Amino acid sequence: MLLEARNLHIGYGDAPAVWDVSLEVGGGEIVAVIGPNGAGKTTLINAIAGLLRCRRGELRFDGADMTRINAHAYCSHGIALVPEGRRLFAKMSVEENLELGCYLPSARSARAQSLERVYSLFPILRDKRRQPAAELSGGQQQMVAIGRALMAKPRIVLFDEPSLGLAPTVVDAMFEIIARVRADGAAVLLVEQNVLKALGIADRAYVLEQGRIVAEGLPGDLLQQPHIREAYLGV
Amino acid sequence: MPSATLLGQALISGVLAGGLYGLLAMGLSLSWGLLRLVNLSHFALAFLAAYIVYELGTSYHVEPWWSAAMVVPLMFAIGAGQHWLFDRFKVNELASLLITFSFAVILEVAIQLYWTADFRRYETEYATRSIKAGPFYIPVLELVLCIVAGLLAWGTWLWLRRTYVGKALRAAAEDPAIAAAYGVDHKKLAYLLSGIGAAYAGIAGTFIALIATLAPAQIWAYLGVVFAVVIIGRLGNPMGALLAGMLIGASESIAMAVLSPAWAPVVSFSVLIAILLWDPEWL
Structure with missing residues (x-):
């Protein structure tokens, strides 16, 4: 397994937000974590990206123990985050945002090819490369956030609610891009509220509710479960 | 109304003093701007550097340029050392004001203990030299x-714009957690930047030693004006800081020539308030 989490407890202050969560992502897999607002999805993905410390449990990436290393070392293992709400460096230009993605020496040497790849994936960003990231539309900002992650030459890309706040047509394009990312060789861990879309693209999925995994399996099987149909699809 | 020559001379002197x-x-x-630390002891460090340059020059006859070569690395080390404290005690923006204020007071007392409260003047041959350009005199030191300030501002600006380290510092100023997720070790860079800031105080101190009369209480003389300059020049923008310095210097000098010298201290804050009210796009 590329990514392995065993019995993770993550939280702020006294109350853990994520309880005893175990999940796995294999190389080249797309794994979705679905669940309602406030279930702890973002907490979970931030901990896997190194932004939050795990209180208890085991987190391994390609065999390496990730619980003891510094936040800024996660990226060098090949983990790249597309955070909720994009979190671009708003005052910096589009191209500077992308360049931050290849900050680490290993990715920096491939800067030119990586930039070319991102611009061919998102041609509009080439035209806007000198503009401050804050001036872009929501969809374009999401492209920059994804591009920034791809610049890091990641082995896994963590997507946190990539469709949030985007127009429906842009959402479709976003999920196509996620499929492209996998086709290019990286694994994907996807956290989404858009359950149908997420299950449509994922190889496997976990259901997170109130900080715990309540179900896991193949998307087709999950869609058959009465609880999932009722809670997430309203049927 | 003073003559055009006098006004021109006031403008030149003001711009140069504003440097x-x-x-x-x-x-x-x-x-x-980049670390969210307001370092009030910056002025005290500049004066410490000035006193050291003065001491080396008067007691050991070291040329000021050689003194600078020693003082600037020393200030870099002090700046990085200060940052160790900020980091160790997780100092935030407001606390940094209080802590560095106490640093400044301690340094002031230390300077007073060693060099006494007497005025000190480092007499050099450079101090009186000037170039005559038409009807105007241009002091060489200034x-x-x-x-030097122009080259530093330009170099720093390029460093922040063009290098990965500079971009990482700007990114971390906006969102440290996400910058870290892309491999930016902000802690390490913050030490570097704190050292560089203090090294600039060392360079400023060298010139203060050559231009001004030194006294421990003078540490506070630049505080108000330079704060106004920092804000007008935009936080974290070295070119802005230099241009704003020259703008304030010129305004003070013109006010002194047209009105009276007593008006000079009012000018910097009047300009600051006027610019804040005007609220131009570049601010």
């Missing part, structure tokens, strides 16, 4: 100061 404001503002602006 020192800009030079002092640069280090302060960098740590405030001109050199402005050239």
Whole structure:
């Protein structure tokens, strides 16, 4: 397994937000974590990206123990985050945002090819490369956030609610891009509220509710479960 | 109304004097804008550097340029050492004001203990030299100061714009957690930037030793003006700091020539308030 989490407890202050969560992502897999607002999805993905410390449990990436290393070392293992709400460096230009993605020496040497790849994936960003990231539309900002992650030459890309706040047509394009990312060789861990879309693209999925995994399996099987149909699809 | 020549001379002297404001503002602006630390002891460090240059020059007859070569690395080390404390005690923006204020007071007392409260003047052959350009006199030391400040501001600006380290510092100023997720070790960079800020205080101090009369209480003399300069020049923007310094220097000098010298201290804050009210796009 590329990514392995065993019995993770993550939280702020006294109350853990994520309880005893175990999940796995294999190389080249797309794994979705679905669940309602406030279930702890973002907490979970931030901990896997190194932004939050795990209180208890085991987190391994390609065999390496990730619980003891510094936040800024996660990226060098090949983990790249597309955070909720994009979190671009708003005052910096589009191209500077992308360049931050290849900050680490290993990715920096491939800067030119990586930039070319991102611009061919998102041609509009080439035209806007000198503009401050804050001036872009929501969809374009999401492209920059994804591009920034791809610049890091990641082995896994963590997507946190990539469709949030985007127009429906842009959402479709976003999920196509996620499929492209996998086709290019990286694994994907996807956290989404858009359950149908997420299950449509994922190889496997976990259901997170109130900080715990309540179900896991193949998307087709999950869609058959009465609880999932009722809670997430309203049927 | 004074003559055109007098006004022209006032403008030249003011812009050149403003170079020192800009030079002092640069280090302060960098740590405030990029690390969210307001270092009030920046001025005390500059004066410590000035006193050391003075001491080396008067007691050991070391040329000021050689003294600078020793003092600037020393200030870099002190700046990085200060940052160790900020980091160790997780100092935030407001706490940094209080802590560095106490640093400044301690340094002031230390300077007073060693060099006494007497006025000290480092007499050099450079101090009185000037170039005559038409009807105007251009003091050489101040001109050199402005050239040095200009090169530093430009170099720093390029460093922040063009290098990965510079971009990482700007990114971390906006969102440290996400910058870290892409491999930016902000802690390490913050030490570097704190050192650089203090090294700029060392350069400013060298010029203060050559231009001004030294006294421990003088540490506070530049505080108000330079704060106004930092804000007008935009936080974290070295070119802005220098240009704002020259703007304030020129305004003070013109006010002194047209109104009276007593008006000078009012000018910097009047300009600041006017600019804040005007609220131009670049601010």
